[in-house]
Amino acid sequence: MGSGAVGHRESAAANGAGTPTGQPLPILVHARDIVDAYAACDVLVLAGETGCGKSTQLPQILLDNRRRTGVSRVVITQPRRLAAISVAARVAHERECELGTQVGYAVRFENKSGPGTQIRYVTHGVLLREACSSSTASLRSQEHSAFHLNYDAVIIDEVHERDLNTDLLLGMAKTKLLERKGSAVAKSDAEESFKLVVMSATADIAAFTDFFSAPCRPLNGSQRQVHPQTPLVVKQLIIPGRAFPVERLFTEEPVQEYVNAAVTACAQIHADEPFPGDVLCFLSGQDEIDAACALLKDHLERYLGKKRTKHEVLIMALYATLAPEEQQRAIEPLPVEVRAQRRKIIFSTNVAETSITIPGVRYVVDSGMCKMRVGTSASQSSLQIVPISRAQAAQRAGRAGRECAGKAFSLYPERALFSVMPEFEPPEITRCDLASAMLTLFALGTDVRHFDFMDAPSAQGVQNALELLVDLGALDEHCEMNAVGRAMAALPVGAMVGRAFLEAMRAGCAQSMAMMAALLSVEGNIYASVRPERRAAADKARRHEASALGDMISVLNVFEKYLSLHPRERGAYCRDLFISARTLNAARAAYEQLLKLQQTRTVRQGANALCRDVYRAREPSWWSEPAGGPRPRMQLQRCLVAGFSRHAASLLEAPPSSRLSGSPNQTAGEFAVAPSSSFNVRYKGLRGGPELFVHPSSVIHWRRRPPHCILYQEILITSKLYVRNVLEIDSAWLDEATGS
DNA sequence: CTCTCCCTT
Structure with missing residues (x-):
């Protein structure tokens, strides 16, 4: 048939x-x-x-x-x-x-x-x-x-x-x-x-x-x-599609305060436009959305009164990091019997642009803005609010015409479509870190330098990625992929994390590193966003599991504890520590996948090749523990250095001694009672570059003395260049890892 | 003292 x-x-x-x-x-x-x-x-x-x-x-x-x-x-x-x-x-x-x-x-x-x-x-x-x-x-x-x-x-x-x-x-x-x-x-x-x-x-x-x-x-x-x-x-x-016509309306002049303008527009739509018909309003991020929800509630209560507002309007927030149940609440249509006098107004990020479809929407309000990650390397980026593309603007407007004819109110003049917005967003490949993509291409039997890209990545981006892969030992001096590279390509983690994992297989701490690699790879912080009033409590709980060695080890402590608990107890543990159960669960799945991959031939061969090719010339004492017995995390730290040596930084200068609260004989590895004085402590990357600051969320700030040498997962560019997810290291390990 | 647009192996 x-x-x-x-x-x-x-x-x-x-x-x-x-x-x-x-x-x-x-x-x-x-x-x-x-x-x-x-x-x-x-x-x-x-x-x-x-x-x-x-x-x-x-x-x-x-x-x-x-x-x-x-x-x-x-x-x-x-x-x-x-x-x-x-x-x-x-x-x-x-x-x-x-x-x-x-x-x-x-x-x-x-x-x-x-x-x-x-x-x-x-x-x-x-x-x-x-x-x-x-x-x-x-x-x-x-x-x-x-x-x-x-x-x-x-x-x-x-x-x-x-x-x-x-x-x-x-x-x-x-x-x-x-x-x-x-x-x-x-x-x-x-x-x-x-x-x-x-x-x-x-x-x-x-x-x-x-x-x-x-x-x-x-x-x-x-x-x-x-x-x-x-x-x-x-x-x-x-x-041809089956979309209904959408009338697109624009402002006369550019809007200065688009959050306020969005709130006003939503209130006006509610007052003027016929029922039924819900409103979807696009803003750039969570902050704006939370603000808009509060502003609209105030605004409506002033004009309609509390009672009518409560009866007529349901205000919802929608963004990807929201818990699935809350997302579901925002998406769920109003009961049919109340739709003639009740309206849902949803403030959303661009999740509602493609990933999530909300039934019942007939009116769209578009700020014309979104957040975009800027920076060509994964390790150095900032999140900026930028204008959307014309294609996105059309997509957002189209959301008003899914079920019947609708209206889209843009908070920008029509000419902005051409004067401010690009036609399309730049393809991801032109603005992301290329190391992993290049490993994938090599594994597919293709050399990037001969790959037929629809849009070519920048020459500088390709160069940077090739250098990184050569440094990590994934490519030989002729840029041909070797066994180490093949193993890294087979691992579902970034190049630097993958390299650290292979190192750990060799050093005999693969299990801990699998946990670490999973944590470094999951999206989002395991420390769930906490409302300002609960931040002190969250800090206190968090500190309980923290390690003076830094954020990476602190998070590993939490994860180990989580895994050791019975699945039924995990929820309570996460709540007590203000930790995202969703993130830890994703990490658990990634961890288990890494444990399996560790058994495969390609990965084992990569780890073995590391042993032969890279360490042949090393002193036999390289892995021996220091006098005074092994510290359990040291192996792990050393292996991380092998992957993240590019992300090492050293203390630029000691802070004035008066700022240090500890007495002279207290060791560096202890936390102070109160947040320490290290806020203004500056670091510099080992290859030079601008001054780096430890992000205020780091446990490093609880230490009496800042470590002399650190490595970090990424640089976040906001008011300063902040390093995030920091780990103390010994500078001697760096020399060992880079072979200098 | 600061912070998480959206995805994915």
């Missing part, structure tokens, strides 16, 4: 693939065009606006017309875990099969798919990872067929978001398709072939079509042709 007629898809519509109004999804109307185009090309570029059904229907259309498409196994990549899981569940339901059988998904930590899975939803990251291991396997068997994953069709979804992994997949897929096309005669094997579909939610797809139509354009400009350049056949299709 399912072979032949395109019309078969009607059964899916009957199962609920149609709209609530009974109309079939727009993409089903175009199924025949899609099948025709797919059959006649190498790459299909498909634009389909939100709600056209492309993510759920396209794989089914290809599969159900396999006589013409030749597709019996398809993978479809999503930028987010939640999207992969929920779309897979939806499709399994439509096809009336159990999730994990014919239809399945795979995200990090979770695989619900099997050998019989024909439609497999994965995150971009999972497909990249699988392509890496298939590449390593094929290199071993002398077959250069990276990206050969046994899929007939590879679908990359939401390509307009242009995140790092999307760009790596696009370049990789193009190279492989060109290679195969060049050697089509030699390799007619059907198993070797796949077709590519890239799907975008915006109609601006010319750039993608151009990219795949053009011959290979390697980064360094060299004409290194490994294959005849037979161009790819690229077809593009635009499926």
